[in-house]
Amino acid sequence: MSTIDQRDTDDRTDRVDGREPLLEVTDLQKHFPVHSGLFASVRFDRDSDGFPVRFDESSVKAVDGVSFSIEPGETLGVVGESGCGKSTLARTIVGLEEPTAGEVRFDGERTDEIEESEFRKRTQMVFQDPQSSLNGRRKIGHIIEDPLEGAGWEKSRRQERSLELLEQVGLKREYYNRYPHEFSGGQRQRINLARSLSINPDLVIADEPVSGLDVSVQAQILNLMDDLQEEYGLTYLLISHDLSVVRYIADRVAVMYLGEFVELSPTEELFTDQHHPYTSSLLRSVPNPDPDQPGVQSVLGGTVPSASDPPRGCRFHTRCPDFILPDGFSRDGYEAYDQLLADVRERTIDADADEPNAVVDAYFGDSDGIPSAARGDAERAAERALEGEWATARETLEAHESICQSAAPALESTAPDRVAACHLEIDERGETREP
Numbered sequence: 001m002s003t004i005d006q007r008d009t010d011d012r013t014d015r016v017d018g019r020e021p022l023l024e025v026t027d028l029q030k031h032f033p034v035h036s037g038l039f040a041s042v043r044f045d046r047d048s049d050g051f052p053v054r055f056d057e058s059s060v061k062a063v064d065g066v067s068f069s070i071e072p073g074e075t076l077g078v079v080g081e082s083g084c085g086k087s088t089l090a091r092t093i094v095g096l097e098e099p100t101a102g103e104v105r106f107d108g109e110r111t112d113e114i115e116e117s118e119f120r121k122r123t124q125m126v127f128q129d130p131q132s133s134l135n136g137r138r139k140i141g142h143i144i145e146d147p148l149e150g151a152g153w154e155k156s157r158r159q160e161r162s163l164e165l166l167e168q169v170g171l172k173r174e175y176y177n178r179y180p181h182e183f184s185g186g187q188r189q190r191i192n193l194a195r196s197l198s199i200n201p202d203l204v205i206a207d208e209p210v211s212g213l214d215v216s217v218q219a220q221i222l223n224l225m226d227d228l229q230e231e232y233g234l235t236y237l238l239i240s241h242d243l244s245v246v247r248y249i250a251d252r253v254a255v256m257y258l259g260e261f262v263e264l265s266p267t268e269e270l271f272t273d274q275h276h277p278y279t280s281s282l283l284r285s286v287p288n289p290d291p292d293q294p295g296v297q298s299v300l301g302g303t304v305p306s307a308s309d310p311p312r313g314c315r316f317h318t319r320c321p322d323f324i325l326p327d328g329f330s331r332d333g334y335e336a337y338d339q340l341l342a343d344v345r346e347r348t349i350d351a352d353a354d355e356p357n358a359v360v361d362a363y364f365g366d367s368d369g370i371p372s373a374a375r376g377d378a379e380r381a382a383e384r385a386l387e388g389e390w391a392t393a394r395e396t397l398e399a400h401e402s403i404c405q406s407a408a409p410a411l412e413s414t415a416p417d418r419v420a421a422c423h424l425e426i427d428e429r430g431e432t433r434e435p
């Protein structure tokens with residue numbers, strides 16, 4: 001994590017006045033179809049009752065059922081590794097992407113039913129790379145005025161407002177006639193903020209607003225955002241891969257993994273005590289030193305699974321340090337059992353073997369961490385598999401699967417104002433978590 005210090009959050013928390021949510025997102029989904037061509041999309045469907053071929057309708061599940069709300073004046077941070085769906089979430093909320101399913105309400109009304117211009121005026125986005133989002137051939141005064149022109153303001157009023165905004169974001173009025181390339185990264189982000197505030201929005205969605213800036217400049221921009229929030233009564237949705245950034249400014253933090261929220265908590269509680277193993281792992285991650293690979297180097301083992309084929313059950317189970325072993329299994333024993341199940345699913349166990357015992361021995365060896373009931377079921381499953389009854393074999397083995405694989409945990413309350421999606425009971429988690 002970078003080294004921004006934590007500021008006193010009390011004043012921010014006090015601003016949240018408990019009114020109706022400004023933004024309410026319910027079961028939002030954004031799936032991108034995978035265009036793999038006609039032939040590449042043909043799949044054999046071995047379990048089909050009829051014709052054993054189907055067309056693969058796989059899609060990248062970038063956002064896969066996200067719900068949350070933000071109170072007026074509040075800042076909600078969204079964190080997670082690269083590719084977990086943060087940007088797609090932001091883009092879908094503002095309507096840059098059509099949702100696959102779900103609903104977004106702004107100030108009580110569905111955004112697909114509010115007049116577009118009204119919603120656009122009240123919600124603004126700020127992006128990471130202000131260099132490319134500012135047109136280099138235009139004077140910054142004019143860039144700041146653009147939204148005002150769209151809103152029908154006449155020239156002299158626009159100019160006056162633009163000069164005022166320059167001052168408010170800590171730049172000089174004389175800069176009005178300068179061009180973006182004359183400014184540093186931090187100054188360009190100030191220009192971007194001025195532009196987004198010109199028509200007095202209620203909600204600002206900031207996607208990695210300080211990524212790529214030096215840490216000291218990051219702190220200045222975040223302080224400015226904090227001041228502007230107070231001045232304008234703004235509500236922020238702040239997206240960042242950097243936990244120290246959200247800690248600095250957010251009232252609450254949502255942690256995202258493979259298209260889903262896995263934990264949502266008031267900021268300080270989240271940093272003191274994590275209720276999801278993924279959150280703990282993120283906290284123990286360090287910034288990636290390779291400038292071409294921004295983001296965090298995870299302390300987690302395993303690779304990030306594909307968003308087009310997320311793991312069954314809990315999506316985090318393939319990398320989870322707190323994976324729940326079924327009763328009676330040792331870690332090695334369960335790995336062997338799970339491999340047999342995976343091969344039965346794929347129908348790749350050795351069909352030439354003629355004895356179920358021999359099949360099971362090949363997987364289990366003399367591993368002693370397998371309960372006898374599971375060993376017996378494994379032999380019965382091997383027998384079925386050798387007879388070609390793969391579905392029965394699979395079902396037999398699934399009886400001993402870990403809950404982390406067989407059931408997707410729902411986001412449930414784990415403490416006042418906190419939710420997490422993990423099968424571990426909170427007390428149990430406290431005991432198993434690494435210090």
Ligand SMILES: Nc1ncnc2c1ncn2[C@@H]1O[C@H](COP(=O)(O)OP(=O)(O)OP(=O)(O)O)[C@@H](O)[C@H]1O
Pocket residue numbers: 032060061062080081082083084085086087088089241307
């Ligand atoms: N237009 C698109 N078409 C297909 N897949 C997409 C599209 N946009 C995003 N994705 C995929 O959706 C997933 C989520 O991407 P997204 O950019 O939202 O993640 P992120 O958390 O913002 O990551 P980053 O910080 O790297 O931008 C990724 O697997 C990405 O490849």
